[in-house]
Amino acid sequence: MIFLAADDAPLVLQGPRATIPPGWWESYWGVVAFGVALVVALALLEFARRRRQRPALTSAQQLLEQTLQQAARTSGPAAAALVSRGLRDFLASTDAQLATGLSTEELAARLAGLPLYLPARSLLLTALQTADLAKFAGATASPDILITQAREAVQRVETARRAFAAATPPRP
Numbered sequence: 001m002i003f004l005a006a007d008d009a010p011l012v013l014q015g016p017r018a019t020i021p022p023g024w025w026e027s028y029w030g031v032v033a034f035g036v037a038l039v040v041a042l043a044l045l046e047f048a049r050r051r052r053q054r055p056a057l058t059s060a061q062q063l064l065e066q067t068l069q070q071a072a073r074t075s076g077p078a079a080a081a082l083v084s085r086g087l088r089d090f091l092a093s094t095d096a097q098l099a100t101g102l103s104t105e106e107l108a109a110r111l112a113g114l115p116l117y118l119p120a121r122s123l124l125l126t127a128l129q130t131a132d133l134a135k136f137a138g139a140t141a142s143p144d145i146l147i148t149q150a151r152e153a154v155q156r157v158e159t160a161r162r163a164f165a166a167a168t169p170p171r172p
Contacts, residue, residue, distance in 0.1 A: 060093040064154060068147045079143035080134035087128060087150050094157065104128045116164060120156035123149050 025032075067086030071079045088107075091098040095117075097110050108125050111117045117124065127149040133139040 058158070060090050061154060061158065063093075064090040064150070068150060071143055072147055075143060076140075077134045077138065080131040080146060083143070083146040083150055084128055084131035084135065087124065087131075087153070090154060091124070094161075104132055116160050117157060119160050120153040123153035123156065127153060 064086045067082055067089070071082035071086070074082060085100075088098075088100045088102075091107065092100045095114065097114070098107060102110070104125065107128065108121075111121050111124065127146055130139075130146060130149075
């Protein structure tokens, strides 16, 4: 059957048309999903590798960590005193020259002569001086900042200790 259009020209119906090709996403969604899964798996493997490489805490670090956790639950000058005591105990357990009874100034003088403590010296002294101000002068000191400084200083000391141990050639 032929239909006539408005201008009296015959209108012929055409047959089936070619299909529209699928879009990019429809064609490659599997590749994208595989790529995302691969990136996530590699990130998890790297995280696990880095976690395994962390050295075990020494007994001095474990005692310090317990003291710092106790200081985190405390507030005011008592928290500063706990951080100070923990740092002094840690230093005394790592080197016999750094006794717990030394003042902050005496510790500063002794730390200056020990290359192992050079990377952490400024953090150690800042934390100890801030704790002294809180203990003796009643200054307000945030326990969180003191605890963070103490942890960072201890991490630097232990990193330096491992570096010095690796740099020492074995004795024949």
